Amino acid sequence: MNSLLEINGLSVAYKIGKNLNEVVKDVTFSVDIGETLAIVGESGSGKSTVALSIVRALPENAIITKGSIFFEGKDLLKLDLKSLRYIRGKDISIIFQDPLAHLNPLRKVKLLFKDLFNDHGLEFDLQRVVELLNKLKIPDPQRVLDAYPYQLSGGMAQRVFIALALAMNPRLLIADEPTSALDLTIQSQVVKLLKEVKKSFKVSMIIITHDMGVAASIADRIVVMHNGKVVEEGPPEEILIQPKSDYTKNLVISARRLYEGGLKWIS
Amino acid sequence: MDILIECKNIKKTYYVGGLLNRRPVRALNEVSLEVEEGRTHCIVGESGSGKTTLARIIALIERPDEGSVKVFGHDALKYFEGDLEEGVRKFIRRNIQMVFQDPYSSLNPRKKVADILAKPFKVYNIDYDKERIKELLSSVGLTPPEYYLDKYPHQLSGGQRQRITIARALALLPKIIILDEPTAALDMTIKEQILNLLINLKKNYNITYVLISHEVPIITNICDDITVMYHGNVVEVCDHNTLRTAVHPYTIGLLSSVLIPNPESRFKDIFAIPGEPPSQITSASGCVFAPRCPLASEICIKHEPKLVEVSKRHRVACHMFDVRYFDDYENYRKSLIERWRGWYL
Amino acid sequence: MRVLDPLGISIVLAILLVAVGVSAEWLAPYDPFNTRMFRSLQPPNSVNLMGTDQLGRDIFSWVIYGIRTSLLVGLTSATLSIIIAISVGLLAGYRGGMMGGLLMRMTDVFLSIPRFMLVIVAVVLLTPKIVNIILVIASFSWPEAARVIRSEILSIKEREYVTAAKVLGLRDLDIMLSEILPNITPTILSLWTLVIAEAILTEAALGFLGFSDSNFPSLGMMLMMAKNAIFVGGWWVLLFPSIVIIILILTFNLLSDKLIERFSPKLR
Numbered sequence: 078m079n080s081l082l083e084i085n086g087l088s089v090a091y092k093i094g095k096n097l098n099e100v101v102k103d104v105t106f107s108v109d110i111g112e113t114l115a116i117v118g119e120s121g122s123g124k125s126t127v128a129l130s131i132v133r134a135l136p137e138n139a140i141i142t143k144g145s146i147f148f149e150g151k152d153l154l155k156l157d158l159k160s161l162r163y164i165r166g167k168d169i170s171i172i173f174q175d176p177l178a179h180l181n182p183l184r185k186v187k188l189l190f191k192d193l194f195n196d197h198g199l200e201f202d203l204q205r206v207v208e209l210l211n212k213l214k215i216p217d218p219q220r221v222l223d224a225y226p227y228q229l230s231g232g233m234a235q236r237v238f239i240a241l242a243l244a245m246n247p248r249l250l251i252a253d254e255p256t257s258a259l260d261l262t263i264q265s266q267v268v269k270l271l272k273e274v275k276k277s278f279k280v281s282m283i284i285i286t287h288d289m290g291v292a293a294s295i296a297d298r299i300v301v302m303h304n305g306k307v308v309e310e311g312p313p314e315e316i317l318i319q320p321k322s323d324y325t326k327n328l329v330i331s332a333r334r335l336y337e338g339g340l341k342w343i344s
Numbered sequence: 345m346d347i348l349i350e351c352k353n354i355k356k357t358y359y360v361g362g363l364l365n366r367r368p369v370r371a372l373n374e375v376s377l378e379v380e381e382g383r384t385h386c387i388v389g390e391s392g393s394g395k396t397t398l399a400r401i402i403a404l405i406e407r408p409d410e411g412s413v414k415v416f417g418h419d420a421l422k423y424f425e426g427d428l429e430e431g432v433r434k435f436i437r438r439n440i441q442m443v444f445q446d447p448y449s450s451l452n453p454r455k456k457v458a459d460i461l462a463k464p465f466k467v468y469n470i471d472y473d474k475e476r477i478k479e480l481l482s483s484v485g486l487t488p489p490e491y492y493l494d495k496y497p498h499q500l501s502g503g504q505r506q507r508i509t510i511a512r513a514l515a516l517l518p519k520i521i522i523l524d525e526p527t528a529a530l531d532m533t534i535k536e537q538i539l540n541l542l543i544n545l546k547k548n549y550n551i552t553y554v555l556i557s558h559e560v561p562i563i564t565n566i567c568d569d570i571t572v573m574y575h576g577n578v579v580e581v582c583d584h585n586t587l588r589t590a591v592h593p594y595t596i597g598l599l600s601s602v603l604i605p606n607p608e609s610r611f612k613d614i615f616a617i618p619g620e621p622p623s624q625i626t627s628a629s630g631c632v633f634a635p636r637c638p639l640a641s642e643i644c645i646k647h648e649p650k651l652v653e654v655s656k657r658h659r660v661a662c663h664m665f666d667v668r669y670f671d672d673y674e675n676y677r678k679s680l681i682e683r684w685r686g687w688y689l
Numbered sequence: 690m691r692v693l694d695p696l697g698i699s700i701v702l703a704i705l706l707v708a709v710g711v712s713a714e715w716l717a718p719y720d721p722f723n724t725r726m727f728r729s730l731q732p733p734n735s736v737n738l739m740g741t742d743q744l745g746r747d748i749f750s751w752v753i754y755g756i757r758t759s760l761l762v763g764l765t766s767a768t769l770s771i772i773i774a775i776s777v778g779l780l781a782g783y784r785g786g787m788m789g790g791l792l793m794r795m796t797d798v799f800l801s802i803p804r805f806m807l808v809i810v811a812v813v814l815l816t817p818k819i820v821n822i823i824l825v826i827a828s829f830s831w832p833e834a835a836r837v838i839r840s841e842i843l844s845i846k847e848r849e850y851v852t853a854a855k856v857l858g859l860r861d862l863d864i865m866l867s868e869i870l871p872n873i874t875p876t877i878l879s880l881w882t883l884v885i886a887e888a889i890l891t892e893a894a895l896g897f898l899g900f901s902d903s904n905f906p907s908l909g910m911m912l913m914m915a916k917n918a919i920f921v922g923g924w925w926v927l928l929f930p931s932i933v934i935i936i937l938i939l940t941f942n943l944l945s946d947k948l949i950e951r952f953s954p955k956l957r
Binding site for chain 3: 403405434437438440441442444445446449450451452453454455463464467468509512
């Protein structure tokens with residue numbers, strides 16, 4: 078069994094007033110060890126909800142109506158909070174689009190790492206953290222450690238966020254729209270960084286994105302979601318050259334027209 | 345071709361911080377721009393480049409601190425001070441319209457679509473009827489138009505809202521429409537739809553666009569003239585053709601960092617310009633891009649480069665520019681990328 | 690569904706109270722001012738539903754007319770206050786500059802001096818006539834409301850649809866009335882009901898201290914009588930006016946709360 082993560086028949090609904098709004102409908106896919114999977118979809122496709130379900134960080138009004146998420150043989154949806162806390166941040170990590178919204182503004186970066194170590198019952202290892210920051214090409218790690226998150230630039234904050242996510246050597250890293258809302262040059266930096274992470278940390282990754290370009294640059298396999306369902310999945314060669322479903326065809330045609338229309342001469 | 349908007353050496357500075365530590369943020373530094381009738385002019389840049397400030401100045405909702413702005417031949421200063429005849433003033437205002445980035449906040453949440461679209465007519469006392477509004481809705485692709493008349497913005501999707509914003513700008517058939525990141529907040533398929541809509545409208549109604557965007561694919565698909573901005577300065581001005589042989593390192597870096605959705609992409613080394621754009625507060629001397637430029641030399645750190653004409657419809661502000669680069673352009677470009685790659689330890 | 694939720698209840702209550710106030714002449718069994726010493730301090734009975742005070746006045750009638758007085762003062766002064774607050778807040782928020790600064794300094798002054806003291810002094814100086822009371826309460830409550838309105842406008846005027854209106858060519862007055870005002874309506878409604886509650890409380894307090902207009906039965910004034918009445922066992926003089934004051938204030942406070950709740954999520 079090469080699967081690190083297996084999602085089977087996952088269905089999630091949001092409770093709005095008296096109505097139950099199904100956002101994820103019967104989603105099934107898996108991630109192999111060492112694989113980078115991209116979940117591509119437009120807004121409202123349910124892709125972020127799937128990511129949040131894996132780490133069980135859904136908002137209060139969300140209900141997982143059915144399905145299972147097996148991680149290394151254990152169903153995450155059936156775990157009690159204690160075991161869950163043990164896995165979160167240690168075996169499975171997640172980073173989001175807006176780092177500053179997820180990093181405690183009142184703690185210096187060094188303390189954020191300290192908190193992380195302590196949460197998992199480990200001694201704070203400064204050496205290891207500095208090594209990690211160096212590996213992620215963060216210049217002047219000491220200065221960054223002594224700073225508050227809001228004092229860092231957008232790109233730097235995202236790197237620190239990724240560092241925190243990797244500090245415990247997780248086996249699965251989930252990145253929820255890591256490049257949206259960033260400038261073009263910083264976007265490329267982040268994707269480049271994630272690619273290096275893939276190589277040097279030997280961690281499996283799930284990248285959630287609406288940008289086909291991002292997916293094509295990094296993923297071994299692409300899962301396309303639309304309206305809560307998995308519409309198609311396969312390697313980039315299949316999805317981008319010979320998509321099977323109509324929806325994927327449309328998506329890919331749009332993407333390629335946008336990029337190739339003007340940029341054929343860039344390679 | 346008429347020059348509809350002409351900006352010369354515009355400077356604009358904002359101030360941040362409280363009473364005791366007000367610091368200047370240099371949004372625009374000696375920026376010049378010319379918008380020619382019938383040619384879509386794109387302003388490309390990332391956050392902090394000053395593109396939004398420039399858009400607001402062109403849209404006449406902000407005044408530059410220094411420099412001159414001429415619209416339709418009239419001095420914008422006179423427009424602001426009320427020194428223009430009422431008819432001229434109205435003519436200018438109604439012929440420069442704007443489409444905004446965020447489809448969620450550019451429509452009044454308490455107004456119905458029909459009211460929003462009727463507003464332009466009301467402001468200028470132009471007769472209109474329901475048919476005209478329906479025509480407007482159809483021309484931006486919202487059919488059947490009756491369906492949309494009574495809707496409130498929160499009942500519509502992002503793409504639909506953006507179409508309404510475009511319809512509102514289009515209502516009085518202005519000569520110029522300024523679009524500030526019109527597709528940045530939209531999904532990919534919708535981006536393409538809006539792009540096509542804009543191209544069609546331009547053909548049918550002969551509008552001159554000033555398009556601000558950081559999305560390279562949008563720009564390369566619709567633009568005739570391109571102004572590249574970095575940290576408040578114009579670094580390069582080219583047109584659709586000369587863009588292929590852009591020479592400023594920033595432009596080349598920008599174009600090369602686009603992530604292309606084809607299956608070969610993951611086997612290629614991703615390129616990204618190392619470093620970060622400078623914080624908005626610094627006002628270092630010399631070329632703004634020098635800290636990140638692989639060609640930077642002494643002169644670049646000391647003196648600010650001026651825009652110099654390279655060929656027809658191609659200007660660049662770079663001390664290190666040499667016309668011989670065109671002899672072997674591919675080599676020039678490749679060596680830039682290589683040098684940058686070498687910066688990654 | 691609509692009538693049973695908190696918003697519905699408070700609206701219904703408010704309407705009921707106003708109805709009582711309007712039809713006081715028909716609802717009150719006796720003339721509230723009629724003093725009959727032989728019926729002094731009677732506990733609630735079939736003739737006097739809420740008993741009588743030391744001077745023999747029927748408390749039930751007094752309370753009904755008292756509701757009218759409270760609402761009269763409350764609604765009038767609040768409405769006057771809000772109208773001024775909107776005008777000033779709109780100008781200060783949208784135009785800013787000197788007006789904004791002036792407004793801020795004014796409200797700062799009010800915040801530092803106990804407002805109620807000012808109210809009492811002003812009422813005493815002008816003599817306790819109902820018109821004066823209304824004017825004084827209105828004069829001292831508009832600055833804070835204007836401040837709230839101003840800060841909301843400060844945030845709204847940065848919204849893109851306001852910029853869009855400017856680009857379309859709308860003049861400032863048009864923008865204030867057609868773009869901004871509709872978007873602060875929920876806040877205005879909520880502020881209005883809040884000021885009503887405050888005004889009712891202030892009027893009752895004035896009455897308690899003996900500064901109400903003697904031509905208008907004040908619930909507070911009856912509480913003043915209650916001060917002495919409880920020493921001789923007249924609990925009904927205290928109980929009934931108190932309950933009614935509480936109901937009045939709670940109703941409008943609740944209404945204010947629920948109005949804000951109702952309008953907030955919709956706008957996003």
